[in-house]
Amino acid sequence: MKKKIHLLLGMAAIICGLSFTSCSDFLNVEKYFEDAQSEDKIFSDDMYTLQWLSYCYSRLLGDNIEVGHSRFCPQNFADDQVFSETYGRYKAYKLGEIGYGYSYSGYYQNAWKWSYAAIYQATVLINKVDINQDFTPEEIQDVKGQARFLRAYFYWMLLRRYGPIPLLPTEGVDYTKPYDELSYPRNTYDECVEFITSEMVQAAKELPEKRDNLNLARPTRGAALAVRAKVYLYGASPLANGNTEMADFTDKTGRVLIPQEYDESKWAKAAAAARDVIEGDWYKLFTVKKRETAAKGDYSYPKTIDPPYNKKFSDKPFPEGWADIDPFDSYRSLFNGEVFLFNNPEIIFSRVVNDAAADFDNLGDYSDVVQLVKHQMPSSVGGWNMHAMTMKQCDAYDMADGNPYDRTTGMTGFASSDNKADRPYDNLEDGVWLGYANREPRFYASVGYNGARWNCTSAIGTGAVNVINKQVWYYRGETDGRSNSVERWLVTGIGIKKYINPSDCANNSGSITQKPEPALRYADILLSYAEALNNLTTTYEIPSWDESTTYTISRDVEQMRRGVKPVRMRAGVPDYDNDVYGDRNAFFDKIVHERQIEFFAESQRYYDVRRWKIAPEHEGGQIYGCNVMMDKEHAEAFYTPVRVTGVQTAFSRKQYFWPMNYDELQRNRNMTQAPGWQDYD
Known part of the structure; x- marks a missing residue:
């Protein structure tokens, strides 16, 4: 292109701040250009065309991020994390009490309107860009x-949250018409799947296989095909495939929107x-x-700790x-910013550095992964000490040999030089509880357990000695332990280290490394392949x-291994035995x-337990953590x-899908509410 726009998201968007107070405001941003130019004039100019496209990218931010802290990304918190930031909001979220008529009605409301604004803008561009003579074909x-x-992609994000959604006409929408004439009903789930997947095939034909390092936020052929696979x-999953529990999810005409008959071919x-993604050989x-x-x-x-010797895997190179x-x-x-996105062959699609709050007043707050890290870091190193791991998630990490961790039979006591020989697969400091000993490598990369060291190597100045390689404790009475006067303490006593770089420090003139958002990565495609088979x-x-x-395509065990084994080998844990592969x-x-372990804190667990229809037993279970009332003595x-006090969890049918906003129900006479939520008719 004659003028290259480098889309590191958050820095690229030119147009922003729509109020969505009327139909034309909701769908038209033409008026936000410097001159009230016609669409024909806009799309005959390369820079204006790229600005128009940039607006579409900008709507991926804020409430549409996929990995972030609780203000924007509640789906990052299932049964694996707890946030104490505005604790009442967390409790309301767990009980399905966010939306019109509830205390926290203003939260998480932008995804719908931002997505449809971007969908409209993208449609206009697709239909108009061919007139541009500044671009080559x-x-x-x-x-x-x-x-x-x-x-x-916007349709995909809406489908996960809201279930069946309206598909706007591909020829575009005449926003000058009265709103009643623009009222679109929900399409069926299958219609949404068919449209999104077919569009991704066409996008794959139009997109290049690779991008240079200045255009990493732009999608590639592999990204289009990977989203199609998801x-x-x-x-194909139980929530949308033969789900008779959702027989009452209908449109105004009574058409059932969730398929009632199971179709195995969807898994195929x-x-x-x-x-398709695997054979493309674009990722590893x-x-x-x-x-x-x-x-x-x-x-x-530290020196690499070799996993327990396994005659099948220990002597062979990866994979x-x-x-x-x-x-x-x-x-x-993979997550902590150690490697630049261009050199990371696993990330398929990312918003890259999505720190746009300084540029857009409508975001109101930073929504990038750096802000997630600040919420996780202990107060004593400048963090906000608000995001905690549940005991359920902590205990889910296996032992180093791949066997399940068992709290009732595991080691007790505390690490010391006297018991180092009993725990060859960890680097625990003296005084750390031995329940955290000899666990699989992903445990130590993800869990900020009591007594873990936070490296903070970017700290400088006279106070740096107090935070570099600081051992952090969550006992009551410690700096980072329970406090009755503030909300900045971990309600489970278990911290989170995923996304934390060894250099990250938020005080003593330290800095936090930028981290790319892992919206979609190759490990997901591999495990999805095995699951489908x-x-x-x-x-x-x-x-x-x-x-x-x-x-x-069949239930071929070797092909299933092709999906699972590389993920297990990278994690340093044995592949499953034949008896596991042989039993569906x-x-x-x-x-x-x-998936619970591999995709922790990546907004996957929330959707996984729902699409599998196992959310009642998992998200409905009570949240447990350590007894944070106990001091070091x-x-x-x-x-x-102990159960986390003050948090009553429940899961009802309505929590499978997000509720339709009250305003949208009032505006769109053809819109229906998701089952279980009030429809306000």
């Missing part, structure tokens, strides 16, 4: 592909779509080479084993996305567990599981 195709991807997976389509799991010695003088880069990689640092560095009882012949070949129910349980009692 190849550049027009790319711009059109980006807009098509974004339109389908959409098919959700469409999901598997074939994931296979990120790994860090084995570290033979510790970084001199730096606690934060057949883990002999040449550091499983702990491979997982840790597991649900097949017959064989299907399905064409590839471009119809260049045909896949034979046992394998499903393993997939549920693996009663250290052993601190680790006694």
Whole structure:
């Protein structure tokens, strides 16, 4: 392009601040250009065209982020995390009491209107950009592909949250018409899936396979196909495939919006779509080479701890084993900003650095991963000490040999030089509870357990010695422990280290490394492939996305291994035995567990337990943590599981989907409410 716009999101958007107070405000941003120019004039100019496209990208921020803190990203909190930031809001969120008529009605309301504003803008661009003579035909195709991807992506985000949604006409909407004439009913779930997936195929034909390092926030062919695979997976899952519990989810005419008949072939389509991404060979799991010695003088880069010896995997290089990689640092560095996105082969799509609050008054707050990190970091190193891991999540991490952790039979007492020989697979400091010993590498990359060290190596000045490699305690009476006067303490006594870089420090002139948002990564595609195959009882012949070949799709154990084994090897834990692969129910349980660990704090668990229809038993269960009332003098009692006081959890049918906003129900006479929520008719 003659003028290249570098879309590191948050810095790119030119147009913002829509009020959405009328139909024309809701759908038209033409008036926000410097001159009241016609669309024809806008799309004949390359810079104005890119500004128009940039607006669509800007709507991916705020309430539409996929990894972030609780103000924007409540779906990042399922049964695995708790936030004490505005604690009453968390309790309301867990009980499904957010929305019109509740105390926190103003939260999480922008996703719907922002998405549809972007969908409209993208549609206009797709239909108009061909008149542009400043672009080459190849550049027009790319711009059109980006807009098509974004339109389908916004629909995808809406589908996950709200269930069946209205699909606007692809030829565009005449926003000059009265609003009653623009009232669109919900389409069926299957219609939404078919539209999004078909649009992603077309986008894949229009988008390039790779981007340079100045355009990493723009989608590629692989990103379009990966989203397509996710959409098919959700469409095949129990929530949307033969779900008779949702027979009353209808439109105004009585048309049932959730398929009532189970269709196994949907799993085959999901598997074939994931296979398209795998066969594309665009991505691979990120790994860090084995570290033979510790970084001199730096606690934060220890010598690689070899997982327990396994004759099948210990002596083989990745991905057949883990002999040449550091499983702990491979997982840790994937998220903490250690590696630039351009050099990370696992991230498929990302908003990159989405710190746009300084540019857009309507965001109101920063929504990037750095802000998530600040919410996780202890107060003593400048953090806000608000996001805590549940005991359920902490205990879900396996032992180093891959066996489940069992609190009733696990080690007790505290780490010391006397028991180091009993725990060869950790770097626990003296005084740390031995329940945290000998756990799998992802545990140490994710859990900020009581007594963990926070490296804070960017701290400088005379006070730096007080925070660099600081051991942080959550006992009552400690700086970061329970406090009755403020909300900045961890209600479970278990911190979170995922996304934390060893250099991150929020005081003593330290800094926090920028981290790319992992909205969609290759590990997800691999595990989705295995999950989809597991649900097949017959064989299907399905064409590839471009119809260049045909896949034979069946419950093939070796193909299932192709999806699971690399993820397990990168984590330094053994692959499953044949008896697990051979048992459909046992394998499903393993997939549920693996996704809980691998995708912790990535807004996956929230949607997973819903699409599998296991949310009542998981999100409906009470939240447990350590006994944060205990001080250091009663250290052993601190680790006694106690229910988090003041948080009553429940899960009812209405919490499968988000409620339709009251204003939208009043404006759109054809809109229906999701089951269980008040419709205000």
